[in-house]
Amino acid sequence: MxxxxxxxxxxxxxxxxxxxxxxxxxxxxxxxxxxxxxxxxxxxxxxxxLSARLGADIIVTPYAATSQVSYDSVIIQGKPGQFYMDSKYYEEIKTEIEGIDKITAQFYLASAKASCCSSRLQIIGFDPATDFSIQPWVEKSYSDKLGLYDAVVGSDVTPNTDMTVEIYGKTLHVQAVLDKTGTELDSALYVDIDTMKELIRAHNEKNPNQEKTIDPDNVVSSVLIKVADGYDIDEVAGDINLHVRQVKAIRTQNMISGVxxxxxxxxxxxxxxxxxxxxxxxxxxxxxxxxxxxxxxxxxxxxxxxxxxxxxxxxxxxxxxxxxxxxxxxxxxxxxxxxxxxxxxxxxxxxxxxxxxxxxxxxxxxxxxxxxxxxxxxxxxxxxxxxxxxxxxxxxxxxxxx
Amino acid sequence: MFLSAEKVSKKFNRTKDGASWFYAVRETDISIDQGTLTAIFGKSGSGKTTLLNMLGGLLAPSEGVVRYGENDLYRLDDKALSLFRNRHIGMIPQGSTALTNLTVLENVLSPSLIYGKQEDGSISRAKELLKTVGIADLADAMPNELSGGELRRMAIARALMNSPDIILADEPTGDLDDENTQTVLCLLREQAERGAAVLIATHDSEARSYANIVLRMNAGKLEPAS
Known part of the structure; x- marks a missing residue:
């Protein structure tokens, strides 16, 4: 001592x-x-x-989807689920509503069990030409353009050793694994619009008895909108709800407020x-x-x-x-x-x-x-x-x- | 006159409100000088320990003054009084007073570590002291491995560690057999011969033959022994 x-x-x-x-x-x-x-x-x-990833001020979904209890968790948290609306509404919003800075559509498809995963996988399709929600996030891990049957996956998805994932008999090539978000988006798979259409077709073939066949060329799941400077978000959302039928425009902030x-x-x-x-x-x-x-x-x-x-x-x-x-x-x-x-x-x-x-x-x-x-x-x-x-x-x- | 008490009394309350009280020591004078061994005899409860504690700077008297040379001990602040106790007084309290989580050697070293760090010669001095009191082979033992007599000898070695000029020993031979009693009393006598002022409070009549001055405490009053 x-x-x-x-x-x-x-x-x-x-x-x-x-x-x-x-x-x-x-x-x-x-x-x-x-x-x-x-x-x-x-x-x-x-x-x-979540908020940063969404990047949109307004989200438009089919009106029918709003009666589904978890439609917001499909959009916000990436929980497996799907809903569709005619793509003409997307065009209608684009051409008739004022105050839109950016607009893009997304497609959701909840797969059956895929080769990589023990549970259902949410497939999210986006249009690289217009997208402002997923692309910036994807670009942190993968900056090239996604080709046909290319995909990027959430951090919890483990591809096969040859970096592929099998879905509805189609082989997707995994180009990158995204940063963790802490949501079920970590278990989602992201593809471009063309790959999504092919996957929907394959889904239809595997499920010939489904209630309603999804027409990949004429549907979208949701429309994401970034409001132009000088326009009020609530007013733009109100305009959409007033002028476009069969859809529901919701301010993203309100959607996240539940969470x-x-x-x-x-x-x-x-x-x-x-x-x-x-x-x-x-x-x-x-x-x-x-x-x-x-x-x-x-x-x-x-x-x-x-x-x-x-x-x-x-x-x-x-x-x-x-x-x-x-x-x-x-x-x-x-x-x-x-x-x-x-x-x-x-x-x-x-x-x-x-x-x-x-x-x-x-x-x-x-x-x-x-x-x-x-x-x-x-x-x-x-x-x-x-x-x-x-x-x-x-x-x-x-x-x-x- | 080296260490002295002038008309010191100590009053203790029996009840918290002070309505009932008693004197453990009453108007007592004592002086102990360098080079002498003073022994105080007296029955249990006669006030010997209280007087020793007052002389040792541990218990302020209710009345009277305790002086070291010309200085009134109890006018010092706690820091100065504690430092004085560490440097000048080697106290051997009653019973087992080991620091239970330190080895025997560390216990003996402890007074030298309170106001400084371990110096080169400290360990050899502590070991020498343990040798003097006859428990050198127990240096690394823990206190709970020692007998009552060994613990008492360890306390004596510890009291001598800082080479104090005043040694106050309370029942230093209690629990000891005849041989150990002789050893301890010889040791205290040697300290007096070295120049220390030694005061022991004891029941042990054997101490009488080692003392220069013998006093008796009776109901809180000090008087010359017959």
Whole structure:
């Protein structure tokens, strides 16, 4: 031992059970703070990623589709599903509605099980000539033009070893894997309009008894619109609803607001839980730490006898609390990273909301703040013990039976 | 006159509101000088430990003054008084007073580490002290592996670590067999001969033959022993 300041380390090493109990409580404190923060940030990132990816101000869908409970989740989150409208409505909006800066159509086809995946796959067709929603996102991973039977896939789609995917008997060549979005779009496959038409034809051939045959040359699933500067988005959407029959124009913001509301509800619940667990852990830590210090009153009295000042005794108590806090926070932060890594897919499925982990530097900053916060919590909970110990009446404690 | 107490009393409350109280020590004078060993005899509860704690700067008297030379100890602030205790007083409290998470050697070293870092000669001095008290082979043992007598000898070695000029020992031979009693008393006598002022509070009549001055504590009052 080089200095009396090493005493807390000796106490920690030589009383492992007591130390582990205090470290685990601190770890729980850090886990609630760091884990809760990561959860809330991931949810927030997920919704931001959705919003950024859509890129459209207005989405137009067949009116009939709006009665489908999950039509918005097909568009926003990429859940497998399909609906169609006559492509003449697309042309009508393009030619008759004022205030449109950009307009493009998309096609959705929910496949049966494909060769790559154990569940249904959402196929999204877009027109590279007009698209402003998918293309910018795809370009981050693949900048060339997609050819016939070329595809790019979401991060959760695993192509065959020769980078192909079999759908309805057609072999698609995977050109790139996209960045993760935290939504079911990660399980989607993106093709250009010509490939989509071929896939719809193949789908029709494989499903000759379907209720309504899809005519690939005369349908679209949705129309995405970017409103020109100087025009009011609500007014443009209202114009479409007024003048074009059989369709429903919805402001994207409103569509996402449903997800946003669920998100803020989940975030609020997580934040509340985080605060409750945090306070509870801090109280338990304070109780256990106080019991631990009270049991060792005689040791502190001996240190007084040997010449330790009241300030020095309080310093030793704080040092010990900070040590437990530091180790606990590292353990808690490590547990958060492990839990997040292992259970992110399960969390996504469970909460049904986009979940996108913050970038590593942000995680590191949040982790560092958690360490500081947990050490501070340890120091605060130790404060009353430190004050009590600094005021111990050494004479009385050592008086024995005299 | 090296360390002295002038008309010191210590009053303790029996109840929190102070309605009931008693005097553990009442209007007592004592002075201990360098090179002498003073022994205080007295029954349990007679106030010996309270007087030692007051002399050691651990318990402020209710009345009276404790002086080191000309300085009133209790006019020092806590930092200065603690530093004084560390540098000048070697105290051997009653019972087991080991720092339980430190080895025997670390316990002995501890007074030298409170206001500084371990110096080159510290370990060899601590080992020498352990040899002097006869437990050199237990240097790396933990306190819970030691007998009561060994713990008492460890406390003595620890009290001597900073070469204090005042040694206050409370029942230093309690729990010890005859041989160890002789060893401890010889050791304290040697410290007095080295020039320290040594004061022991004891029940052990054996101490009488080692002391220069013998006093008796009776119901909180100090008087010459008969």
């Amino acid at each position: 080089r200095s009396i300041n090493s005493l807390p380390i000796k106490n920690l090493v030589r009383k492992p059970a007591r130390s582990l109990a205090l470290i685990f409580i601190s770890a729980f404190l850090a886990l609630s703070a760091f884990g809760g923060t990561v959860m809330v940030m991931s949810l927030s990132n997920g919704i931001n990623s 946003s509301e669920s998100l803020s509800g989940v975030s609020a619940t997580i934040s509340l839980l985080m605060v409750v667990v945090w306070i509870l852990s801090a109280v338990i830590l304070a109780i256990v730490f106080t019991m631990n210090i009270n049991e060792r009153k005689k040791e502190f009295a001996v240190l007084r006898v040997l010449g330790a000042s009241r300030v020095k005794l309080a310093g030793l108590v704080f040092r010990e609390a900070a040590l437990y806090g530091f180790l606990g926070s590292l353990l808690g932060a490590g547990m958060t990273v492990l839990i997040t890594a292992l259970f992110t897919p399960a969390i996504e499925n469970m909460i049904g909301l986009p979940f996108l982990l913050p970038p590593v530097p942000v995680m590191l900053i949040a982790g560092a703040l958690t360490v500081v916060l947990t050490i501070a919590a340890g120091a605060v909970t130790a404060a009353s013990s430190a004050v009590k110990i600094s005021k111990i009446d050494t004479g009385l404690i050592l008086r024995g039976d005299d």
